[in-house]
Amino acid sequence: MTTKQSTGIILFAHGSRDPNWRLPFEAILDHFQKSHAQPAALAFLECMQPSLSEAIDKMIDSGIHEIRVVPVFLAVGSHVRKDLPILLEQARARHPQLSITATAAIGEQPAIQAAIAEFALSVI
Amino acid sequence: MTTKQSTGIILFAHGSRDPNWRLPFEAILDHFQKSHAQPAALAFLECMQPSLSEAIDKMIDSGIHEIRVVPVFLAVGSHVRKDLPILLEQARARHPQLSITATAAIGEQPAIQAAIAEFALSVI
Numbered sequence: 001m002t003t004k005q006s007t008g009i010i011l012f013a014h015g016s017r018d019p020n021w022r023l024p025f026e027a028i029l030d031h032f033q034k035s036h037a038q039p040a041a042l043a044f045l046e047c048m049q050p051s052l053s054e055a056i057d058k059m060i061d062s063g064i065h066e067i068r069v070v071p072v073f074l075a076v077g078s079h080v081r082k083d084l085p086i087l088l089e090q091a092r093a094r095h096p097q098l099s100i101t102a103t104a105a106i107g108e109q110p111a112i113q114a115a116i117a118e119f120a121l122s123v124i
Numbered sequence: 125m126t127t128k129q130s131t132g133i134i135l136f137a138h139g140s141r142d143p144n145w146r147l148p149f150e151a152i153l154d155h156f157q158k159s160h161a162q163p164a165a166l167a168f169l170e171c172m173q174p175s176l177s178e179a180i181d182k183m184i185d186s187g188i189h190e191i192r193v194v195p196v197f198l199a200v201g202s203h204v205r206k207d208l209p210i211l212l213e214q215a216r217a218r219h220p221q222l223s224i225t226a227t228a229a230i231g232e233q234p235a236i237q238a239a240i241a242e243f244a245l246s247v248i
Binding site for chain 1: 130131133135137138140141142144145146147148149151152153155156159160162164192194196197198199200201202205227229230231232233234235236237238239240241242243244245247248
């Protein structure tokens, strides 16, 4: 029997055929891991590995009992509104005893919106 | 003859068939306009109006001689690397006397990456 461990964070992004597309997400993960010992991983909807299902199952295999998925999307379209809930439901069906939840998309956060506006101000 | 006016900022995003998808971009524009009197507008690559060409031409019609396009994309794939330069070249061909340039994508900025990582930390 494993004891309850800390919450795992999965940064969930769209994915691309372009291998360099993932670099900003690697950088976000680096920022996260520099500030916090919490388990964290990337996952992608399309074209890139690991998939969200793979990332969730790997975290759970490592003994984590609670997962928060952070949709690293600027806005909510069908990927966040339809695809993500289906993937979460599938993960909960595989692991019914665990807590697997998602936050709002990062682009909906006023702090992120303000940071983007601040960058736009800085380039004038 | 018009005199040189201030730089116009265009926040350039992907676009979606979902009309609510644009809400975070409207919020970013609001943040920008609350902090700064600089002319600013949204533009979209696909599915939403105005297009980048329309937004550029409208700003130039209003007397602005210098435009900075901010790609509000989390990462650089073909939209930022291929589609955007073509649109900028077309705009420069229509307005050869003006300065029309683009910044790096917002997801490449360490401050934005840090803001996203901070949000992920806040949800644990």
